Amino acid sequence: MVKKRKTKSNKKLIGGIVTALCIIGIVLMFALGSEGDFISNLQQIWTNTIDGAGEWQPVDRDAQSLAALESNGDKLIIYAIDTGNSDCILVRTPEGHSMLVDAADSDDIRNISGTLQALEIEKLDAAVATHPDADHIGSMGKVVAEFTPSVIYMPNFEKDTSAYTSMINAIQENNVEQVLVTAPYEFTLGSLHALALNPQPREYESANDASIVLLLTYGQNKVLLTGDIETEALADIMANYPDLLDVDVLKIAHHGSARSTTQDFLDATTPDIAIINAGEGNDYGHPHRETTALLNENQIVTLRTDQDGDIAIFIDKTDISYAIENAA
Numbered sequence: 001m002v003k004k005r006k007t008k009s010n011k012k013l014i015g016g017i018v019t020a021l022c023i024i025g026i027v028l029m030f031a032l033g034s035e036g037d038f039i040s041n042l043q044q045i046w047t048n049t050i051d052g053a054g055e056w057q058p059v060d061r062d063a064q065s066l067a068a069l070e071s072n073g074d075k076l077i078i079y080a081i082d083t084g085n086s087d088c089i090l091v092r093t094p095e096g097h098s099m100l101v102d103a104a105d106s107d108d109i110r111n112i113s114g115t116l117q118a119l120e121i122e123k124l125d126a127a128v129a130t131h132p133d134a135d136h137i138g139s140m141g142k143v144v145a146e147f148t149p150s151v152i153y154m155p156n157f158e159k160d161t162s163a164y165t166s167m168i169n170a171i172q173e174n175n176v177e178q179v180l181v182t183a184p185y186e187f188t189l190g191s192l193h194a195l196a197l198n199p200q201p202r203e204y205e206s207a208n209d210a211s212i213v214l215l216l217t218y219g220q221n222k223v224l225l226t227g228d229i230e231t232e233a234l235a236d237i238m239a240n241y242p243d244l245l246d247v248d249v250l251k252i253a254h255h256g257s258a259r260s261t262t263q264d265f266l267d268a269t270t271p272d273i274a275i276i277n278a279g280e281g282n283d284y285g286h287p288h289r290e291t292t293a294l295l296n297e298n299q300i301v302t303l304r305t306d307q308d309g310d311i312a313i314f315i316d317k318t319d320i321s322y323a324i325e326n327a328a
Helices: 008-032 036-046 064-072 106-118 138-145 164-171 232-241 265-267 289-297
Strands: 076-080 089-092 096-100 127-129 150-154 177-180 184-190 193-199 213-218 221-225 249-251 273-276 301-304 309-316 319-324
Touching: 036 164, 076 213, 089 164, 096 106, 106 138, 127 138, 184 309, 193 232, 232 265, 265 289, 273 309
Parallel strands: 096 127, 127 150, 150 177, 221 249, 249 273, 273 301
Antiparallel strands: 076 089, 076 309, 089 096, 184 193, 193 213, 213 221, 309 319
């Protein structure tokens, strides 16, 4: 278990404790079954394959994924799906509400759909398109058509691309409520509170800096999902929301780009756990060495989809634990 940090002055000591406790927690979860049923279902999801004909082979729905989720009690689940050098994160509340934040590339729909089906999600309560780059909304049109979210949150930033057009068409054809987000915008999903810290009420030239940044609060614990923000948006967020940035879990922006993570931002956020969505051997060198060096220097437990596969973060109102696909 990862305990809530009490003071920033204890950061380095707690960083070491966090690392040790997380390792112990993983061992206990698999050896003693403290997350037994759900981990078992995750393992089944993680062994899904695409066969030689290119068809998705979903988990047998008799796996009772929903019952396993309920057995975890009042836990929020942040599930980073390994979709290569793209973003796709599922948020599931203790009450069973589900929200998909981004939908990776256009060729990732089988992976996304299969994971949601395995967790017995037939309809999304919400979707978030953090910004209109194809590695974040590539499959969003198909997700909207298949899982018909009640609402989709997106920035007021358009792109003349097939991925963006497909998403907008699916939103209109399926009568999904569309909300254009400007900070500070807030909403709830069951017992989860979400506050948008970006985009600011100004124009950005870059789609990356126009990304929706969500601060998720559940009990004492906080998660910051950052899209692909870079230098300009980082500065705006730190200037406008300095007292809200102390979080427990940080999704590292822009797949670990050096332009998206600075020492000042880590000082402001002081995360115990960092998640990086990146593809193994990608053409951009993500995550950049500068970023991983900063995370190591700050003793932040770093989970990477390019190394760890799918990542599951379990959060109750005081504690945090995690599991990874490639644990062995």
